Amino acid sequence: MxxxxxxxxxxxxxxxxxxxxxxxxxxxxxxxxxxxxxxxxxxxxxxxxxxxxxxxxxxxxxxxxxxxxxxxxxxxxxxxxxxxxxxxxxxxxxxxxxxxxxxxxxxxxxxxxxxxxxxxxxxxxxxxxxxxxxxxxxxxxxxxxxxxxxxxxIDEERKGCTLQALLVSDRVNHLYSNNGIQVPLSNLTGRTTGLYFAANWSPPCKYFTSQLVRVYDDLKVTNGDEFEVVLVSSDRDQCAFNQCKSTMPWLAIPFNSKSRHELFRIFNIKAIPALVFIGPKGEPYGTDGREMITCHGANAFPFTEERAVELGAAVEREKEGLADQVKDQKHKHLLKLDMRKAFICNGCRKEGRFWSFCCRICNFDLHPDCVMEENETKIKKEGRNEICIPATKSGIQEFHFTTTTFRAISNQSS
Missing domain, CATH: 3.40.30.10 (Glutaredoxin)
Known part of the structure; x- marks a missing residue:
């Protein structure tokens, strides 16, 4: 020029x-x-x-x-x-x-x-x-x-292709298992496949990988050949890639394949870890794979939009019958019902998801089934008129409570 x-x-x-x-x-x-x-x-x-x-x-x-x-x-x-x-x-x-x-x-x-x-x-x-x-x-x-x-x-057109078609365009005809064995691309045919974007140098990836491994192992038992995961590594050298691959029980795209970079671009991956699910017919699902695994585990399979709606409705059903707020012997403040993606219960010390009775001031959380009734005399003294009675679990992590007045409870017990 x-x-x-x-x-x-x-x-x-x-x-x-x-x-x-x-x-x-x-x-x-x-x-x-x-x-x-x-x-x-x-x-x-x-x-x-x-x-x-x-x-x-x-x-x-x-x-x-x-x-x-x-x-x-x-x-x-x-x-x-x-x-x-x-x-x-x-x-x-x-x-x-x-x-x-x-x-x-x-x-x-x-x-x-x-x-x-x-x-x-x-x-x-x-x-x-x-x-x-x-x-x-x-x-x-x-x-x-x-x-x-x-x-x-061109990328938008390729997004609708099967994973096999995307990889074959880069002359890749095989994947690697975690022990270095070549696995034909044809093994993915008819399976729901998770493209796992991760790297060995990333602490968040290492944390999420442990969650994904548990889900993968569970689904291999219950769903067998219907499900697979493929690592799309963003590691900077072959050694780091090998270390990353060795910690995972699933397959991986070869390090020297430019398809790794192309898949990051085609699926607009800007941060890791990320998980994109592709259906058995090659159609990418519009769900957040990482979110579904973190919140619902293996129960999220097959990771479709329809399944995400079902799980969301189930979470809302868990709220039915729960009081908006409770008082519990284990904490001095009033506990309010809140949605929490993940928390550690201060009662049983176990991990919880979704609904929690929590105190934002003290960062205190209780599972709904860990909430205990206050002593009757204390309730009368403080003038409380709301109390929760735990019910048994039913369905998908459902905890049903009954909220009523103290007078009604007293009448039932007399």
Missing amino acids: EIHDRSPFLPEGLEFVLSHEGEVSVSSIVQHTVCLFFSAHWCRPCRNFTPQLIQAYDELKQRGDYLEVIFISFDKDEACFLEHYKAMPWLALPFDEGLRRRICSQYKVDHIPALIPLDCNVKAIVADAVQLIEDYGVDAFPFTVERREKLKA
């Missing part, structure tokens, strides 16, 4: 940019697509992104597409700038904080890393191409809005 306005690169008459061989005249890059790369050595996201940009840059160069990147440093001094720049194969502006501030102001750059592709009039094609490179790599070129929308449309 021909650059008509050199002001972003040559403020105040600056005639050259830098390369590792020395100064380079701007006239030598007029036939290239130009991207401004804002980065710093102290910035971990910048250091993580730079290798991805280098890979795309090298691949574009090999296939003959013209791209030039110009590094603009956010480093604190020239020594840090040079340390960061030595790993980059492209050009750079001389280290100058004033120059950087003027260019950042022109392109409204308020974060790093940032990658600004420029058109022939030195205007930004998109606000920032970092996400495009992270999501699509070299396929994102030439980084236009039209290219981005086309790639998104």
Whole structure:
């Protein structure tokens, strides 16, 4: 492309940019697509992104597409700038904080890393191409809005494909068991499959993995060949991937498959752990797999939207017959009924879910069936007229209570 306005690169008459061989005249890059790369050595996201940009840059160069990147440093001094720049194969502006501030102001750059592709009039094609490179790599070129929308449309089409079709497109015809044995993709045919997005370095993943293992083992006993889980790892090296895989009884996509990255993008996974369920016919379910496992365990199978509605209705039925508030001997404050995804009961010290009689002031929780009646004389003295009588459990974690007046209870007992 021909650059008509050199002001972003040559403020105040600056005639050259830098390369590792020395100064380079701007006239030598007029036939290239130009991207401004804002980065710093102290910035971990910048250091993580730079290798991805280098890979795309090298691949574009090999296939003959013209791209030039110009590094603009956010480093604190020239020594840090040079340390960061030595790993980059492209050009750079001389280290100058004033120059950087003027260019950042022109392109409204308020974060790093940032990658600004420029058109022939030195205007930004998109606000920032970092996400495009992270999501699509070299396929994102030439980084236009039209290219981005086309790639998104392709992803939407692929989301409706079977997992086998998604993986075969990357020439993957097998998965790995936790002991390294190759398992044919055809083994997933007709099964509800959970895509488990996780990594060995993530403490939340390790915690959730233990929950998922229990559910997996239970479903393998009750549902056998109807259910499978496949690890989609975001580990950074083969060793970490192997460690992660070894802690799980299910299958895994090979570490060297680019499908791992594509599945993160196609299913819009922005945080781990995450769990996406795909039905026996290849249709992705719109449920939050992690939430369903955490709240309902194996009882959530087959993890469909319909099952999620059923479970939600069951939770609401648990509330029927429960008082809005109770007084219990084990705590000095009034306890109010509240929905809690998970808690530890201060009465029996066991884990609880959904309905709890709790004190927000003291972070105190009781299972509904752990609530005890107050002493009759104490109730009379305090003028309380509400009391709960525990009933037996029935159905799915249902605890039914009767709320009535003390006079009525006394009459029944007399």
